[in-house]
Amino acid sequence: MIHFILLFSRQGKLRLQKWYTTLPDKEKKKIIREIVQIILSRNQKTCSFVDWKDLKLVYKRYASLYFCCAIEDQDNELLTLEVVHRYVELLDRYFGNVCELDIIFNFEKAYFILDEFVIGGEVQETSKRSAVKAIEDSDMLQETVEEYMNKPAF
Amino acid sequence: MAAAALAPSNGTRWPDRTIRVAAGGTATPSGGRARSPARSSLPSLEGLGRSPPPPPQLGGSGGAGRGAAAGAMAAAGPFALVTSCAAGFAAEELVKRIIGRDDLTVGAATRGQVNFYPWTIDNKYYSADIHLCVVPNTFLVTGDIAESVQAFVVYFDSTIKSGLDSVSEWLPLTEEWLPEVMILVCNRVSENGVNRQKAQEWCIKHGFELVELSPEELPDEDDDFPESTGVKRIVQALNANVWSNVVMKSDRTQGFGLLSTLAGANHSVGSEENQDRESKPSAADREESHLDSREDGASTNDLQTDNTVDPLLDVDIQELASLTTGDGDLENLERLLSKLKEMKDKAAALPHEQRKLHAEKVAKAFWMAIGGDRDEIEGLSSDEEN
Numbered sequence: 001m002i003h004f005i006l007l008f009s010r011q012g013k014l015r016l017q018k019w020y021t022t023l024p025d026k027e028k029k030k031i032i033r034e035i036v037q038i039i040l041s042r043n044q045k046t047c048s049f050v051d052w053k054d055l056k057l058v059y060k061r062y063a064s065l066y067f068c069c070a071i072e073d074q075d076n077e078l079l080t081l082e083v084v085h086r087y088v089e090l091l092d093r094y095f096g097n098v099c100e101l102d103i104i105f106n107f108e109k110a111y112f113i114l115d116e117f118v119i120g121g122e123v124q125e126t127s128k129r130s131a132v133k134a135i136e137d138s139d140m141l142q143e144t145v146e147e148y149m150n151k152p153a154f
Numbered sequence: 155m156a157a158a159a160l161a162p163s164n165g166t167r168w169p170d171r172t173i174r175v176a177a178g179g180t181a182t183p184s185g186g187r188a189r190s191p192a193r194s195s196l197p198s199l200e201g202l203g204r205s206p207p208p209p210p211q212l213g214g215s216g217g218a219g220r221g222a223a224a225g226a227m228a229a230a231g232p233f234a235l236v237t238s239c240a241a242g243f244a245a246e247e248l249v250k251r252i253i254g255r256d257d258l259t260v261g262a263a264t265r266g267q268v269n270f271y272p273w274t275i276d277n278k279y280y281s282a283d284i285h286l287c288v289v290p291n292t293f294l295v296t297g298d299i300a301e302s303v304q305a306f307v308v309y310f311d312s313t314i315k316s317g318l319d320s321v322s323e324w325l326p327l328t329e330e331w332l333p334e335v336m337i338l339v340c341n342r343v344s345e346n347g348v349n350r351q352k353a354q355e356w357c358i359k360h361g362f363e364l365v366e367l368s369p370e371e372l373p374d375e376d377d378d379f380p381e382s383t384g385v386k387r388i389v390q391a392l393n394a395n396v397w398s399n400v401v402m403k404s405d406r407t408q409g410f411g412l413l414s415t416l417a418g419a420n421h422s423v424g425s426e427e428n429q430d431r432e433s434k435p436s437a438a439d440r441e442e443s444h445l446d447s448r449e450d451g452a453s454t455n456d457l458q459t460d461n462t463v464d465p466l467l468d469v470d471i472q473e474l475a476s477l478t479t480g481d482g483d484l485e486n487l488e489r490l491l492s493k494l495k496e497m498k499d500k501a502a503a504l505p506h507e508q509r510k511l512h513a514e515k516v517a518k519a520f521w522m523a524i525g526g527d528r529d530e531i532e533g534l535s536s537d538e539e540n
Contacts, residue, residue, distance in 0.1 A: 009363070009391075009394065010363045010391075011335070011336065011337075011361065011362065011363035011391065012358070012361060012363075013334075037358055040354070040357075040358050041354060041355065041358055061379075061381065062379040063379045063380065063381055063382065064381065064382065064387070064390060064391070064394075088379075100390075100394045101277060101278065101279055101393065101394060104279075104394060104396070105279040105280075
C-alpha cells in the first residue's frame with residue numbers, strides 16, 4: 001500500500017500531502033523535509049525509485065511539480081508510477097490543462113480527486129470518467145446549496 | 155501555439171503553457187479560464203448564454219496604466235527583490251526579461267540607488283500589482299523594503315569558483331524575511347566555476363530554486379510535461395505565489411467540466427440575478443423567490459421565464475435538434491452551424507436570464523445534434539427539477 005503521497009515544487013514547497021499511515025505531525029514534518037531534500041538533490045537522469053528506510057520512494061516530475069509516493073517493499077514501483085500518472089490525468093481532466101496554480105488555489109479539489117481515486121493507500125476507482133464525474137456531481141451539489149442559501153427570501 | 159501541437163495522444167501534459175508572458179509584459183493565462191475538450195467543442199454557444207469571459211489583459215493599456223499610477227505614488231509593496239551578484243550582469247537585464255519589455259521607464263521609480271519597476275501579474279486565478287525592486291547590495295535595503303519583500307531573485311556568476319560567496323551575503327536577510335519565492339539565477343552552471351551539483355546543493359540547503367537562463371540541455375521535447383527553464387520559469391514561479399495584495403478573480407463558480415458548461419447556463423443565473431435584485435428589490439421578485447425556495451431552491455425562476463420565451467426560438471431549437479437525423483454529412487453540418495449562428499443572433503436580443511435558459515436548451519440540442527450521448531445531459535437541466 002501507499003504510505004503517503006507528497007507534491008512539491010522545485011523550490012521544495014509542499015503543495016499537497018496525503019498520509020495513509022498515522023504519524024505525529026512532528027514526524028511528518030521531518031519526513032517531508034528529508035524526502036524533499038533527497039529527491040530535489042537527485043540528478044534528472046537518475047532512477048525514479050529510491051530505497052528509503054524500509055519503504056521505497058517512487059517519484060516523477062511533471063513540469064515544475066514533483067509527485068512522490070512512498071510504498072512498501074512488496075509493492076510494484078512501475079504500478080505506482082502509473083498510479084501517479086493516473087492522478088495527474090484526473091487532475092488534468094478536471095481542471096483542463098492543470099498547472100501548479102490549480103493546486104494552489106483549488107487545493108481542496110485536488111484532495112477530493114485524490115480521495116475518489118485512492119483510499120487507504122490503495123486504488124479504489126480505476127475509471128477516469130467515474131472519478132471526475134463524482135467530483136463534478138459534488139460541485140453541482142455545492143453550487144445548488146450555495147444558491148439556495150443565497151436566496152434573498154431565505 | 156507550438157506547445158499545443160506537441161500535446162500527446164493521452165491528452166495530459168503538465169502545461170506550463172497556461173502562463174505566458176504577453177507582449178505588454180503581463181503574464182496571462184492562454185485560455186483565460188480552464189477549458190475542457192467538451193467546452194471547446196461548443197465555442198459558439200458561449201456568447202449565447204454566458205457572458206464571455208473577460209478578455210485576458212494583454213498588458214499595454216491595463217497593465218502599464220495601473221503600474222504607472224502605482225509608480226507615481228512612490229512604489230509600494232509587495233516587492234520581488236531582484237539583485238545581481240555578478241560584476242558583468244545588471245539586474246535590470248533580468249527585470250527586462252521578466253517584464254518582457256525593453257523600455258523600463260514606464261512607471262519606474264527610484265529611491266536612492268534602489269529602482270522600482272511596476273509589474274502586474276495576471277493569471278487565471280488572480281491579478282496582483284507588484285514591483286520588481288532592484289537593490290544593488292545589501293546595504294541599500296531599507297526597512298520598508300525589507301517589510302514588503304515576498305520574492306527574492308538573485309543572479310550570480312557561475313563561471314568563477316567564488317560565484318556563490320557574494321550571494322551568501324544576502325542569506326542573513328533572506329533567512330529573516332523568509333520570502334515565499336527564492337530563486338538563484340545564473341546563465342549556465344559551469345564545470346570550471348560553480349557546477350550543477352554545487353549550485354543544487356546550495357539551493358537545497360538554503361531553500362532556493364536554481365534557474366539557468368540558458369541551460370545546456372533544453373527540456374526533452376518528447377516529455378509530456380516538459381520542465382520550463384530560463385526566464386519563463388522565473389515568471390512561472392513568481393506566478394505560483396499568493397501575493398499579499400492579490401485580487402482574486404471572482405469567478406468562484408467557474409466550473410471545469412462539461413457538466414458545468416451546460417448546467418452553468420442554468421446555475422450561474424442565481425448570483426447575477428441576486429445582484430440585479432439588490433439594486434431594485436421589488437415585492438414581486440421576493441414573492442417569486444419565496445416560492446422557489448419552497449419548491450427546490452435551485453432555479454424555478456427559470457420555469458416562469460421559460461414560459462415567456464419567444465415560442466419562435468423553441469421552434470428553432472426543435473429544428474436544430476432535427477438536423478441531427480442526417481448521418482453527419484457536410485451539408486448537414488453547414489446547416490447546423492448557420493442555424494446556430496442565426497439563433498445566437500436572435501437570442502442576443504433577449505433579456506439576460508432568458509438568454510441563459512435559451513443557451514442551455516441550444517447547448518443540449520446541439521449536443522444531441524452532434525451525436526452526443528443523451529445520458530450525458532439528462533438530469534442536468536432545470537426541467538428535471540421542475
